[in-house]
Amino acid sequence: MSEQLSAAFEQIVRQRRSVRGFTDQVVPRKTLERIFSLAGRAPSNCNTQPWDSYVVSGNTIETLRERLPQALMAGDYSMDFEYSGKYDGAYKERQYDAAARLYNAMGIERSDRDARTAAFARNFEFFGAPHAVFLFLREDFGMREAADLGMYAQTLMLGFTAFGLASCPQTALSFNAKLVRDVLGVDPHYKLLFGISFGYEDQNEPANDCRVERAALQQTTHFLD
Ligand SMILES: Cc1cc2nc3c(=O)[nH]c(=O)nc-3n(C[C@H](O)[C@H](O)[C@H](O)COP(=O)(O)O)c2cc1C
Numbered sequence: 001m002s003e004q005l006s007a008a009f010e011q012i013v014r015q016r017r018s019v020r021g022f023t024d025q026v027v028p029r030k031t032l033e034r035i036f037s038l039a040g041r042a043p044s045n046c047n048t049q050p051w052d053s054y055v056v057s058g059n060t061i062e063t064l065r066e067r068l069p070q071a072l073m074a075g076d077y078s079m080d081f082e083y084s085g086k087y088d089g090a091y092k093e094r095q096y097d098a099a100a101r102l103y104n105a106m107g108i109e110r111s112d113r114d115a116r117t118a119a120f121a122r123n124f125e126f127f128g129a130p131h132a133v134f135l136f137l138r139e140d141f142g143m144r145e146a147a148d149l150g151m152y153a154q155t156l157m158l159g160f161t162a163f164g165l166a167s168c169p170q171t172a173l174s175f176n177a178k179l180v181r182d183v184l185g186v187d188p189h190y191k192l193l194f195g196i197s198f199g200y201e202d203q204n205e206p207a208n209d210c211r212v213e214r215a216a217l218q219q220t221t222h223f224l225d
Contacts, residue, residue, distance in 0.1 A: 053133050054136065056131065080174065107206060131199050132195050134186075164200075
């Protein structure tokens, strides 16, 4: 295998990160089709390709950008998959570290609950992105198909990076699955796992200065001879 290919892969993987501020520049449809076709090369159990993607732009994303914050600020939640957001041990430490780094980049004090809430609410406005994709699974599918969907999503996000785009995967975009389904006209038998905002990175957004670390290899990976 060529060293060039390895270097290119490493660069794409290291360059991808969650971006939380986008310009309003739209991505040409042909580019989107190319990247989403590549994402479809992800592996899946028995090649079932159980992902159902809805890419929203234009009026559709603007409708959601208006209605999602309204609904969620009014306490109108309807999640298809349980999510407590509570972790313990090393998982909790990593969660706290990631949050601290993000709020630090944004200049928000830990004690400033209003500023933190306002920052979190930007999730529901897609961080200003001109596009997002919602990832659905048929209701009778389980963990294995959800894992397939994760592989698809990561292939997609690496594709965005390789094509000069940025993205942010967001469980927050699934907090009112019913509203999303209604606006998109999705069959109620399809359940919303998460969404991904994407577009061009806004270089002037302080949140985008955030960088999070990863655990040491030996903490997560066990090599057995
Ligand atoms: C499935 C999934 C859901 C996520 N949900 C959110 C979210 O709702 N809001 C957010 O700001 N970041 C969200 N993230 C981004 C994570 O915080 C981020 O991936 C993690 O901190 C690692 O940072 P990095 O993506 O910059 O490498 C999510 C990531 C994944 C994979």
